[in-house]
Amino acid sequence: MGAIILSVAGRLADGRVGCDYDFIFRLSLGEPFMPDLRDAEAELRAVLKRLERATSFAEVLAERTRGEGLAFDRRTTTATAHPRLRGAVVRAWGGNRWVEAACSGLEAAALGATAEALERDLGKGETQGPPPGTSSTARGERTDRPAHPMSDLGIEGMLGVAKEILGWATQVDGVRDCNVRIGWDEDERFYLNTAGARCYQKLSRAHGVAAPLAFENGRVEFDFLTAGRLGGREALDQFTEPAIRALAESARAMLSAKAPPSGTITVLLDPSVSGTFAHESFGHGTEADQFARDRSYLKPLLGQTLGPEFLTLVDNGAYPEGWGSIYFDDEGHPGQRTVMVDHGRFIGALHDRETGIPTGSPATGNTRRADFQSRAFVRMTNTYVEPGDWSLEELVAEAKDGVLLENATSGIEDPLGGQMQLKVKHGRRIEHGRLTDRVGSMALSGRVLDVLRSTRGVGKSDDFTIDPGFCGKGHSDMLPAGTGGVYLLSTAVVGVA
């Protein structure tokens, strides 16, 4: 992987590396928000044209965000307008390294100053061959056009939905309140490069969460239901009266939940948990920048059979209306479906333009920036377990004794050591092939390869879901990532968490 140097603009008067900050900030005191990022195309192209004199390849990604949301409970109604931010990041090949610069705002002067800074950095490059990998030449314009845009629903509409949810939840004895959050975010990105790529996309993500709170003798517990996808009002369709009442019943049941079992036992993961399993176990391990760092336990296992024939794990940036779906990644590669594990065999990793070079693999449309302020990494989109042919009843019967883990709350990978941790809000004991007592929150721990090899069945497509979530790289750079799948039966260590 080539070194990347990222600076913004200028150089301090004494010649030290840095920039004339006040100059740049003054430049950002510019024009109002423009109606469409494409209106800035001339200014963005001017940056590329200017850089073409100094580099064999340059690219620019402009971004603009907006949105609104509502937080509602029994006592408070808080409507929020989401941040309106805009800016651009410019990257160019310096012969032996990448150089990159970012600016706040899209005014011509700020972009010009950014180009000037890059020109100075490019002047330090050694040779001017082409950059590693294949430059995108994709061209396209894709805009979400949901049938029922959340922006049309508005705060008033969101408030109506939230009040209904609160009303349904508090009909359940012991449930006195319900935190409801509903909102939408629009992320508009415009990518241009000197190889001819021109990719415009406007993604609108609708999301909601309902969390009824149950009270008893000074104790408080809750359960939650999340919804999120590309698109509009349809994302909230799962917040039905029966679903919310069942959720509130579940919150109340948390008050009398028994302690989860401890030790190595049979585990049945619900779709939210199996999705997090796919994300943490294989997703992070196959982000091939970790291959380049020699920091993935999976790297030497490519091509090997690691799990049962009925297990297939996928990352799919083109999943229709998926929470983590993208039309184009931030190198201009189209979002696509990449099979990581095909019927038990580890066949594919996630690549940017560079990381696939050693294995002759093309970019997979997984280069993502959290925003225009953040660097690009290889990242997941929607990661899931493909359906098998077991019904839930058959899986529970096969488990005989163990625990069902429900409603994933978090996960964390161990890319070199091959361990993983998944946490869930609650579960059910499985005894004599039947679901029995509710148990409280717990963590699953284990070696990924052991869990894979122990997999004894995956559920049918009837149970398939993709849940909305956010994924970090290290401890930052959070971005939308979908996780999902079907029920999955295996063996692992579980305990209170």
Next chain:
Amino acid sequence: MTPPAESADTAFRVADRLRAEGPWEVFAQRIRRFEIHLNGRAIELERAPVLLEGYGIRLLRPRAEKIGTGFQASNDLSDEGIREAVGGAESVAARSEFPAQSIRLPGPSATGRGDVPVFDETLWDRPLETARSYVEATFRAFDPHRNEVLSFGSVKVTLVETSIANSAGLRVRYPHTVVETEFAVKATGGPEGAGPGEYWVTDMARRLDPAALPGQVADWCRFAQDVRRAKPPPTGDLPVVLPTSLTMTILPTVLGFQFTGGARLREIAPPVGAKLGVDGLHVFDDGRFPWSVASGPTDDEGAPAGRHTLLRDGAVSELLYDSLRGAAFDAPSTGNAVRGLGFGYRDLYKFTHPPGEHSTTIVIEPGSGGSDAELVEAAGDGIWLQQLGWAVPDQVSGVFGGEIRIGYRIRGGKLAEPVRGGTVGGSAVAPPGSPSVLASLAGIGSEQHLVGDLAAPTLLVRPLSVSGA
């Protein structure tokens, strides 16, 4: 510490052009980030710097015994951009309701009680050079280690100029520095057959301390090697020793949420006087704790930062408020308005968030438990928990837990073989009479350490639930 004479006055410039009725508040930041990303000992990426200047406008609209709150953030500093931001905030304020009749924002007399050390002059003057120097010092600290290497890492320096203005006449601005470090240490070598081991460590602080690196790196290398030979712990209820770095991932998240006016409004806060912890446990919130990432001269509304007692001898003493939540209970702000903090994640781009309530630095007063070795001896047969995978607790129930990334068995009062895999969990905070970390403290160490937003000694908890082999 010599802060620059002039810190950015972004909020003042926005406020001067604001066309809105009060009460209003502008919180702004000018941010410069400098980052070095490592791939082994090679510099993979330098970001030098990344700039963002933006503001958030909050409008408060009293009506019919309620207050409507509206918030809009933007990085458009033009007159039109400010007008749009005001329009966005007015629009959502009209649809918001908070149960308070009036709110008193901090005024000009509220600011300034002397310096709080949150600003590192060397970093401010030479951020990238200082980060590079720290990276070089890190490399040198690895030189004596033959079988352990740095596989991945980053050093990020952020220079922030915060400014706050409001309709009560407040004008306050101050600079502060934040450093984030992340290192992954890979261990290889003998014994035959053992795979590589990794110890991953992250930290957030106000300044870099290269002098501490040789000792820190030696510890990281030892942990990475021990990962390779570690085995899962036994299953059962065992005494567990928690160093400050581990407790930091558990207690501030729960205490910082449950001990607030917002939690009181939701009937989740513990009542004053409730006995949640053992005798001898004294816990404070201190917004002025030196060099903490959660400290500053004011909170994120401009109210003076201060020190408040959360637990005295294990009993709840007081709750924390910002101006808005305090208004619901006719209580003054305690200087605990915090932006961009939730679920263990601290967003440095605070201007994009409206103020919420949270603890600043949780301070646990040292006890009589003595040194780490004495606490281990007191544990007898248990576990020293060095690192969990992701321990961040459920803020409502207080339950926490996670996978053991590295720890050590304690046998006969001495540290013994490493453990890894399996889980440890329990309740961080629980109602009176229920088991929890606070109620099950069997030892409070005598030496206090600052890690992130927790200043605490090592703690001995007897017992926690351990699940392993």
